[in-house]
Amino acid sequence: MSSMLQGRWWSWGFRSAVMLYFVLLIIFPILGIYGQSLSSGWLAFVDNVTEPLAWKAVLLTIKLALVATLINAFVGTMSAWVLIRYKFPGRKLLNSLVDLPFALPTAVAGLMILLLLGPRSFIGEWADRLGFTILFHQPAIVIAMVFVTFPFVIRAVQPLLEEMDASEEEAAYTLGATKASTFWKIVLPNMLPGILSGAMLAFSRALAEFGAVVLVAGNIPGKTLIASVYIFGEIESDNTIGATAVSVLLLTFSFLILWTINYVQMRRKNG
Amino acid sequence: MRRLWIGLTVAVFGLLLVVPVVRIAMGAFGDGWQGFANGLARPETLHALYLTGLIVVIVTLVNTLFGVMLSLYLVRATWLGRRLKQLLNSVVDLPFAVSPVIGGFMIVLLLGPETALGSLLGRAGINVVYALPGMIIATLFVTFPLIVREVMPVLQEIGSAQEEAASTLGANAWTTFWRVTWPSIRWSVVYGVVLTVARALGEFGAVLVVSGNILFRTQTATTLVYQDVENFNLIAANSIALVLAAGSVTLLLLMEWAKSRREVH
Numbered sequence: 001m002s003s004m005l006q007g008r009w010w011s012w013g014f015r016s017a018v019m020l021y022f023v024l025l026i027i028f029p030i031l032g033i034y035g036q037s038l039s040s041g042w043l044a045f046v047d048n049v050t051e052p053l054a055w056k057a058v059l060l061t062i063k064l065a066l067v068a069t070l071i072n073a074f075v076g077t078m079s080a081w082v083l084i085r086y087k088f089p090g091r092k093l094l095n096s097l098v099d100l101p102f103a104l105p106t107a108v109a110g111l112m113i114l115l116l117l118g119p120r121s122f123i124g125e126w127a128d129r130l131g132f133t134i135l136f137h138q139p140a141i142v143i144a145m146v147f148v149t150f151p152f153v154i155r156a157v158q159p160l161l162e163e164m165d166a167s168e169e170e171a172a173y174t175l176g177a178t179k180a181s182t183f184w185k186i187v188l189p190n191m192l193p194g195i196l197s198g199a200m201l202a203f204s205r206a207l208a209e210f211g212a213v214v215l216v217a218g219n220i221p222g223k224t225l226i227a228s229v230y231i232f233g234e235i236e237s238d239n240t241i242g243a244t245a246v247s248v249l250l251l252t253f254s255f256l257i258l259w260t261i262n263y264v265q266m267r268r269k270n271g
Numbered sequence: 272m273r274r275l276w277i278g279l280t281v282a283v284f285g286l287l288l289v290v291p292v293v294r295i296a297m298g299a300f301g302d303g304w305q306g307f308a309n310g311l312a313r314p315e316t317l318h319a320l321y322l323t324g325l326i327v328v329i330v331t332l333v334n335t336l337f338g339v340m341l342s343l344y345l346v347r348a349t350w351l352g353r354r355l356k357q358l359l360n361s362v363v364d365l366p367f368a369v370s371p372v373i374g375g376f377m378i379v380l381l382l383g384p385e386t387a388l389g390s391l392l393g394r395a396g397i398n399v400v401y402a403l404p405g406m407i408i409a410t411l412f413v414t415f416p417l418i419v420r421e422v423m424p425v426l427q428e429i430g431s432a433q434e435e436a437a438s439t440l441g442a443n444a445w446t447t448f449w450r451v452t453w454p455s456i457r458w459s460v461v462y463g464v465v466l467t468v469a470r471a472l473g474e475f476g477a478v479l480v481v482s483g484n485i486l487f488r489t490q491t492a493t494t495l496v497y498q499d500v501e502n503f504n505l506i507a508a509n510s511i512a513l514v515l516a517a518g519s520v521t522l523l524l525l526m527e528w529a530k531s532r533r534e535v536h
Contacts, residue, residue: 011444015350018340025412026365029377036380075283082280086273094281096527100288102466103519103526105473107493108512111500112291115298115509147287179272208370210476211493215500228372228476235376235480244380247373254368262361 030251037248040241048245056222057230058249064138064226065206068145073199075146076153077191083154084161101150106211113144114215136218141226144212149202156198157191164190193268197261204257207250292516298509310510318487319495320514322403326478326491327471330410335464338418343452345419346426347434363419366412371476375409378481382408401483406491409477414470418463425459426452458533465529469522472515 038045048054083095101109117134118124127134134140164187172182210228218224219233227250234243299307310316341363345356366374382389382399392399399405429452437447475493482489484498492511499508 014340015344018337018344021337022341022359025408026362026415029374029381029412030365030369032381033373033377078276079280079283082276086277088277090281094284096523097284097288099523099526100519103469103523105475105493105515105519107475107496108295108473108515108519111496111508111512112295114500115294116291150287204368208368210370210372215497228370231370231372231376232476232480235372235379240380243376247376250370251368251373254370255365258364258368259361262364
């Protein structure tokens with residue numbers, strides 16, 4: 001009897017510890033930032049959130065993240081296709097390289113892009129001669145975002161391609177469909193859920209990215225100042241209110257995306 | 272057609288993934304072996320690497336323990352309602368959506384020296400923000416979902432029949448976990464741990480905001496890379512980055528290994 005009672009105390013203690021940890025570490029800080037943003041009243045909140053600089057930073061981030069996501073949706077689908085469907089020397093190596101951006105510290109990724117695109121580098125000089133600069137401009141930010149979110153689409157499409165039933169494709173060929181129309185009508189629709197969910201994940205990661213971007217982004221509002229760098233600047237200059245406003249904007253947007261992804265995945269599982 | 276696609280993919284991988292790593296290595300040895308060694312042997316580098324290592328170890332231990340337990344509760348617990356489980360389940364992912372800078376900022380807002388909680392702790396002699404505890408909390412926050420997300424699907428897949436059989440046969444909760452549940456989730460936990468180590472090792476934004484990046488006190492390897500770049504000390508930055516990249520590649524190999532083991536079992 002006493003051992004059973006002890007067991008119950010133990011499990012009760014474990015449960016409360018885990019739940020407390022969860023609430024304190026995750027829920028409490030998030031509620032805290034929303035609370036802080038409303039702490040000086042609703043009007044002040046609206047005022048801060050509608051601040052043009054803040055909006056510009058958020059809109060720019062969304063725009064660049066969209067571009068990066070589109071690039072990754074295309075490149076990722078192509079890479080997943082090649083890695084699954086074609087056999088060629090080095091395929092295994094490429095496949096394990098896919099996760100490199102997840103394993104690499106984002107600050108190191110930023111430094112890499114800085115070196116690669118800098119004025120004294122090959123690409124930097126070449127772009128200079130063509131009359132435009134990459135570093136500290138929008139292309140550099142997009143490249144940093146593409147690098148960091150590279151694995152998402154590939155990793156989402158690969159399992160779908162592996163599971164795909166070959167008979168559908170074979171049937172299409174037997175019925176005389178060309179390679180192109182088989183791809184558009186059979187293969188692509190099968191990959192589409194993976195492309196979409198991978199792209200959504202990539203998009204939300206690109207919105208939030210800081211480390212890789214901060215070293216290559218500029219500071220011109222509306223042109224090269226993205227939200228996370230803006231927030232960092234506001235924190236550094238002790239402007240808590242400004243930082244909170246943009247944080248709340250960006251957070252709300254990211255949460256909406258996250259819940260959309262969860263909802264879509266749930267529907268797909270159940271439906 | 273086939274050749275074109277393969278060529279294009281290889282080119283993308285080469286340009287996006289391989290060339291940058293090679294470029295870092297070249298940058299680190301720009302002044303020869305001596306420059307690389309000097310960059311690493313600086314006292315601030317050694318201190319930063321030590322601090323990063325310390326944070327990685329603490330964070331990985333804490334999040335492995337709590338992550339595995341939370342996954343067990345979220346999948347198996349009968350004392351949580353279905354609705355509540357669903358709610359908690361979607362909350363687990365939130366740190367993925369939070370920008371690291373905001374993650375750090377949240378901790379400053381809650382526990383910073385000017386806040387009620389922070390000044391209370393400060394009077395007790397515990398500094399959280401601009402000190403090690405804050406950096407650990409920030410990294411814990413950022414890495415929290417990784418293990419839960421790896422372990423939960425496996426628990427759902429294996430079902431509870433075997434565990435129920437074990438407890439019907441008289442095994443207590445502890446024995447059931449170690450003899451029945453653990454062997455089937457083991458490799459997923461290992462995979463999650465490797466992901467956690469990688470993320471903790473590379474965490475930058477959250478730690479930068481919380482730590483204040485104070486030399487010899489709260490500077491980690493990644494924030495030191497950032498500072499070296501800002502100071503145009505590129506060779507030193509490259510040297511540390513190369514060490515971190517080498518660590519990442521090792522972790523990548525471990526990931527592949529854990530993944531292959533997971534597929535076998």
